[in-house]
Amino acid sequence: MTVTTPPNTYAAPGRPDAKVAFKPRYDHFIGGEYVAPASGQYFENPSPVNGKVFTEVARGNAADVDKAVEAAWRAFDSWKKTTIAQRALILNRIADVMEANLEMLAVAETWDNGKPIREALAADVPLAIDHFRYFAGAIRAQEGSTGEIDADTVAYHFHEPLGVVGQIIPWNFPLLMAVWKLAPALAAGNCVVLKPAEQTPASIHVFMDLVKDLLPAGVLNIVNGFGVEAGAPLASHPNIRKIAFTGETTTGRLIMQMASENLIPVTLELGGKSPNVFFADVADERDDFYDKALEGFSFFNLNSGEVCTCPSRALVQQSIYDQFTADGVERVKKVKQGDPLSMDTMIGAQASNDQLEKILSYMDIGKQEGATLLLGGDRADLGGDLTGGYYVNPTIFEGRNSMRIFQEEIFGPVLSLTSFSDYDDAIKIANDTLYGLGAGVWSRNGAQLYRAGRDIQAGRVWSNTYHQYPAGAAFGGYKQSGIGRENHKMMLDHYQQTKNLLVSYADGPMGFF
């Protein structure tokens, strides 16, 4: 790993020339104002970049959640009556303000999460901005329907918001994942109580501070805190009409159990163990496409591997295995690790110490299982002020798909690499997983590319690409990877009721009585 001190580095928060100035303390945001936690308690928030505390955040509990849900319902009475033009305009204005403050939001995100600034600048924040614009457009274009049942009877279908909805946000893309949930919910006319992850509770407040005057009080409420103390009371609250969650399977089940008691819908995004399949014809030429495929092989390092769709299983056809994987390993060796605030840094910090420890524990089990370590395999110490940060060297294991490192989402820059003999073998291995969120397929043969994409049981199959997340492409899981499709106008359905008016224009009685 090359550790560099490049010239174009953003100033760390806390320095006078930093793009963002975090407040020393963040309260909840409820009913349009900052509200101290009912418990009076706050928790410290360290940056994964250096392991040092940079702000403290309200430690919410059930009383805070109650207050937020009440504030949201108060706001709903008027918010639900806003026209779609008004709501679309507000979403567009939020997008504009974010765009004008892109660097501020990106530095905040990097400092809270540890991700490389160039990813926050080029992906996280621009995608979040575009997401608001997408749903501003989608809601304007949405129409109900009419059905002519017979000459005198008409069924009218109207979209109505659900009411107050709960959203629990993960820590890997704190802003973008919040916006994936917020934009459709607000566009549809709902009011929201949102709980950010306790590992990354700060950047959403930088966002909120920018946009708070654009939204009526109570339409968006943020309750910070720990899952067990604030998340569970939100998910089980009797006065929410829907709960959305991104995370892991046990909590996903728990949230469904809670939702079942209130008989409310859930949407869940629970991750996966995504296969990235490279067919032999990828290596027919040493051209731009081959280069692109090698980048695809290296994409497990994006966001330090902390992506629900991390292409953490590479399946390479045997006939090209030796050369392609050798080229792939060389490519990964060029991934620059360093200060996340440097524009040259390609891989930053893991989001938390426990995440770092978990990744190291998987490296240990991989070695025990007999997987061959081709690269990395340990923690990285970047020296200086970054010594206290949570860094892992990009790691590649070669092994068999039955190994635990091939079956569990390590959520770090750890690739599990294996080979396949032919098409059927590739599909068999790709589908030999509990999950089905993302997958990648690489081939110069369009028919093979298409067939593989259809045969892999995953909600999103990137075909000759990977890790693109444009608004307008539905994203969600098969199998144990969740319920619902985000990132697409179909998500509006998950935040709307259907009101049917069945109207008779007949003059006389039906004739029963």
Added chain:
Amino acid sequence: MTPEQTAAAAPAAAAAEEARVGAVTPAPASGMVAATPSRVDVSPEAAAFLVSLTAQHGPLMFHQSGGCCDGSSPMCYPVGFFRVGAVDVHLGDLHVDGIDPIEVYMSRSQFEYWKYTHLTIDVVPGRGAGFSIESPEGRRFLIRSRLLDDDELRAFGLDDAVGDTPA
């Protein structure tokens, strides 16, 4: 669901699995080593932490998670908070002096991939997401894994894997 109801339901769901999994740990007398192999264990640090958590929250259990974010983390809940069902395997119990045995579960589908490993619940500084009970304490439970040895594999009826264990 009340804790009492779950206490009645959970062993029933687990009972069917235990025969197949062969993972029930007999409660050893204090200071003695378990006579038969167990799939689960607890580090001394985690054991002491569990005593403290039990004093705050009452009897506890674990459910091993999968999937993204904090997937692969053991989730610790008060008994009755999370409903285990027929889809779950009871891996065994953690025996810690001074508190009730702590049941450890995992979904059956996940167990198919984990069945060759022994799990030790440990604790590290950190802040797990999810609803696990310990996260406000600034510490997070973590799984340490090792491969079952040949004797353990035979004891759990996994004879097909005997000899596969890397040296």
